[in-house]
Amino acid sequence: MWRHIAANALTFFTVALFLIAGLVTWGVSEYSATGPLKEPVCLRVPSGTTMRAVSNDLASQGAILSPAIFRLGADYAAKTDDLKQGSFLIPQGASMEEITDIVTRGGANTCGTEVVYRIGVNRTLAEVRDLDPATGDFVKKAEFEPLGDTVVPTAYEEVRAQPDTTYRIVVAEGVTSWQIVQALNGLDVLExxxxEVPAEGMLAPDSYPIQPGNSVATLVEQMLISQERILAEAWDQRAADLPFESPQEALTLASIVEKETAIAEERPLVASVLVNRVRDGMRLQFDPTIIYGITRGQGLLDRPIRESDIAGTTERELHGDVLYNTYVVDGLPAGPIANPGRAAIEAAVNPASTDYLYFVADGSGGHAFASTLEEHNRNVARWREIEAERAAQADPEAQAIAE
Incomplete structure (x- = not known):
């Protein structure tokens, strides 16, 4: 009898082992299998959240079928204690194993709410936006001028109170150092x-992730280091026959390129005009240098350029000397007139190979380039015709009188 009982027990134990092994094999397969999620979702993991809460949230969003298997898999992989706070984009069909890796490896948030501070030439904007996981596009919730608007949108105040909101500062190409410092000093997210305003041209236009409480000085130092690196790398790869001898002169030329065109493919062409003029001993005669000579980068010139500005009288009256007006000074101005981006710097040290000496707006947003004054005058005449046509279209009464 005892032998019979022992045999039955052994059989039961063997069957149980096979069942457990099969269950484990099935669980492992389920853990690594393609998940049921039909479209991406954004998973928010607040500080202090447990893996149980995360698994239940994932199940409620249709990202996993079994919270228990998800937790067991995370335990088996020794990742339960590695859960990170943040907002994570869970892609379509992600397995439980892939999701576990996403919520435990950390790093920058990949979805959720973002505040972007855009420092531009004309103004600074703060934009509150959410990533739509289904489309991958950002949906704007609010936009305002943080340095000028007296009423702050409620959406901004709400997201500032959320711990998983991410922040970025985006500095546009062509902004002056004074404008950047003034904007950074005025943002409530920085301390x-x-x-002291850094040297003109030495702050790299770029996108900079930040956190509330970061210091303005630290961010400015980051911009300085970045621009120094960009300039050094470009200078090392410069063309052999440039008519200037220092990285600072290259930065000055790049800043003029930046102010003259925002079209990527035109930058090397504009740079070629500058280089050809310097090489031929011609004055550059670029209006942005006049404006900088007057303002020294502190704000915008809120009026058209006058004949006295072109003659250098205004700059001389304001600052005692003419240093930046390229209608008056020979060669490059005294220094950069804005902060150029990487593309403009690279164009300055590797300009296109052309014989262009002139360019003017062509009416399409770009420029018409010319090698001779005669050709340039024809381009200017065409541009004036376009301006007249646009003025007439904007004022139908004046057009009727003219006819």
Whole structure:
């Protein structure tokens, strides 16, 4: 009898082992199998959240079928204690194993709410936006001018109180150092003002992730280091026959290129005009240098350029000397007139090989380039015709009188 009982027990134990092994094999397969999610979702993991809460949230969003298997898999992989706070984009069909990796490896948020501060030439904007996981596009919730608007949108105040909101500062190409420092000092997300404005041209236009409480000085230093690196790398790869001898002169030329065109394919062409003029001993005669000579980068010139500005009288009256007006000074101005981006710097040290000496707007947003004054005058005449046509279209009464 005892032998019979022992045999039955052994059989039961063997069957149980096979069942457990099969269950484990099935669980492992389920854990690594393609998930049921039909479209991406954004998973928010607040501080202090447990893996149980995350698994239940994932199940409620249709990302996993079994919270228990998800937790067991995370435990088996020794990742339960590695759960990170943040907002994570869970892609369509992600397996439980892939999701576990996403929520435990950390790093920058990949979805959720973002505040972007855009420092531009004309103004600074703050934009509150959410990533739509289904489309991959950002949906704007609010936009305002943080340095000018007295009423702050409620959406901004709400997301500022959320711990998983991410922040970026985007500096546009062509902004002056003074404008950048003034904007950074005025943002409520940063701390500590910077009194001394860095040298013009030495702050790299780029996108900079930040966190509330970061210091303005630290961010400015990051911009300085970045621009120094960009300039050094470009200078090392410069063309052999440039008519200037220092990285600073290249930066000056790049800043003029940046102010003259925003079209990527035109930058090397504009740079070629500058280089050809310097090489031929011609004055550059670019209007943005006049404006910088007057303002020194501190704000915008809120009026058209006058004959006295072209003659250098205004700059001389304001600053005692003419240093930037390329209608008056020979060669390059005294220094950069804005902060150029990487593309403009690279164009300055590797300009297109052309014989162009002139360019003017062509009416399409770009420019018409010319090698001779005669050709340039024809381009100017065409541009004036376009301007007249646009003025007439904007004022039908004046057009009727003219006819």
């Amino acid at each position: 500590g003002d910077v009194a």
